[in-house]
Amino acid sequence: MTFMQQKGHLKRKWLWNIIFGLVIINCLTLAFLAKQSFSLKEASEAAAFVNGNDNVVATVGDTTITRKALLQELEKMYGHEVSRSLVNQEVVRQMAKKYKITVSDEAVEREWNMIKTMYTRSPMLQTSSEEAVKQQIKSSLLLEELLVKDVTIPEEEMESYYEQNKETFALDEAFHLSHIVVETKKEAEAVIKDLKGGSSFSSLAMEVSTDELTANQGGDLGFLSAKTEMYPSAYLEEAQGMKNASWSDAISVDGHYVVLYLHEKVEGVTYSYKEVKDQIRRQLALEHMEGTADPSIFWEEVGVEWNQTSAQ
Incomplete structure (x- = not known):
């Protein structure tokens, strides 16, 4: 710089x-x-x-x-x-x-x-x-x-x-994401079933997510971009095809299963x-x-x- x-x-x-x-x-x-x-x-x-x-x-x-x-x-x-x-x-x-x-x-x-x-x-x-x-x-x-x-x-x-x-x-393309991390695909599918039944994503994250860093925050990760190194690239790859206010299918990541929620996408732009x-x-x-x-x-x-x- x-x-x-x-x-x-x-x-x-x-x-x-x-x-x-x-x-x-x-x-x-x-x-x-x-x-x-x-x-x-x-x-x-x-x-x-x-x-x-x-x-x-x-x-x-x-x-x-x-x-x-x-x-x-x-x-x-x-x-x-x-x-x-x-x-x-x-x-x-x-x-x-x-x-x-x-x-x-x-x-x-x-x-x-x-x-x-x-x-x-x-x-x-x-x-x-x-x-x-x-x-x-x-x-x-x-x-x-x-x-x-x-x-x-x-x-x-x-x-x-x-x-x-x-x-x-320039503003990088960014995705405001939350996640729920569980051990098995069966648990992830149970989370998705609860979401479809009207359960709150943040409440489920606090209840079942194994990620201690974010569970108490309802799974909130903040905005992630290509420069974010803290979370797997699979998160952004999945988010690319999601719509705002929607959740993902069960994703296999590093031996765990993850369900993502996309709050908002901000388009990248160079002013x-x-x-x-x-x-x-x-x-x-x-x-x-x-x-x-x-x-x-x-x-x-x-x-x-x-x-x-x-x-x-």
Whole structure:
């Protein structure tokens, strides 16, 4: 990997770290944001739900732990991060509107495909909705655009970068697979019979799969591609002929029998210069940046004012 490729990789990693950090906070606030317009009646009912005597999370001997106590503790632990995240999301939104900055759905989709094929088994991706992750991707791309809005990169420099690093703008064909590993063909056929009868693949994996590494995850392997060396090539060969949301026949692999489940296939693609031109421009511009890459640098311009009781 060349020095320029390494720098490009670090920039992408930086973006993904921002996205993952925002996603986990977003999960804590999504329900609230979806219901911003509470009526007085709904607010009263919500308060009663939290404060109700019967709303007990757990009992330890003679001591009860209530939902109110839980929420108060969560606020102590994460209140600062959540409030700061909400402020920064709004700052990015207002700044993007002010400078008429947008990012395309195609750009968001490219990042989403890259992230999910590399980090499928991340707990944050497993517990977050696709919509929530894409929203954070969009916010992060808007932030990048804001940070480099006054930077000009010569066309020939961007074209040269693309030609030298074309492989970094390629997405390998990948298959999101789960598997159930058993000892005999008869056991594998019994698994298939249960699946046809309506049983859940993940539940069966937890119940009968002999692969201790994945059984507790419902047999989930994440996305596999031709570069994946951890699992047999027979998995990809079988997946090639499968449809999304379907399972395979019994496959003999290394003295065991396997049943595969294909969640999703992502087609391989090499993006054209035109498709990734804006990404390259941002990437090269960010490499020349000094200082923080945090939305807080725009707080004064937007006019952020914190309540004295709120931590900044």
